[in-house]
Amino acid sequence: MKILGIDPGYAILGWGVVEMKGNSFKALNYGAVTTPAGMDMTDRLKVLYNELMNIIVEEEPDIASVEELFFNTNTKTAIMVGQARGVALLACANSGLPVYEFTPLQIKQGLVGYGRAEKKQVQMMVKTILGLSSVPKPDDTADALAAAICCGHSANSRDRLKNKL
Template identity: 65%
Template sequence: MIILGIDPGIAILGYGIVEYNGNSFKTLDYGAILTDAKDATALRLKKIYDELEEILCLYKPDAVAIEELFFNKNAKTAIVVGQARGVAILAAANKDIDIFEYTPLQVKQGVVGYGRAEKKQIQMMVKTFLNLKAIPKPDDVADALAVAICHAHTGRMGNIFKL
């Protein structure tokens, strides 16, 4: 199963593509889609959509796992990040790919086994599970890979989390 994990963002959208067979992972690709704050929001969203569409066409994932938003302070930021998240979901939906969403708590539980795990713990587990030489940077990329790992570990329980 090929899984595309996404950590949504407007300035930095992290992505990670893993192949999961049995109990083993193979890292296919990971990185970040970066947009310029000086550009209009519509152009930034288009760039995210276009680059995700290329990734989807190249890797043809069986599932897209995306992190839910968690904001408690800045509503304006939450709205713009929500738009980027919506564009990511639309790109996958247009390719008829199953989409699953996970809360930050579920990602932590799916990767570390503890819902209150520290960011460093998650990053170390991502590095370990994927047999990487270093923790992927920026943090958004490691987070996206964590979402993909979470789906591999928990998404097999059926379509409980499916959008």
């Protein structure tokens, strides 16, 4: 199963595609979509949408995992990240991708075993689980890969539960 992980952001949107076979994961491709600070917000959202659609067409994932918005004390930033997240959800929906959403706490719990893990711990687990030589950069890319891995672990759990019922 190919899983597209997305870490939404309006300046940097991280993405990563992993393949899950059994309990093992392999990074197929990953990167970040960036938009310049001076660009109009509607144009930034359009860039994010178009780039995500291109990624979905090229990578052909089976499902998508999108990180839920962590409430930020800066309301304006939270709203803008929420808009980018909406664009990511729309791109997945328009592509017919089933979407699973996870909070940052769930992703940390799924990778490190502790929901309050530090960012560096999550990054090291991404590197280890995927057998990468270095931690993916920027951080948003590592976060997207973490979301994809979390989704894969969750899918395995759902399948095991289904088989028991």
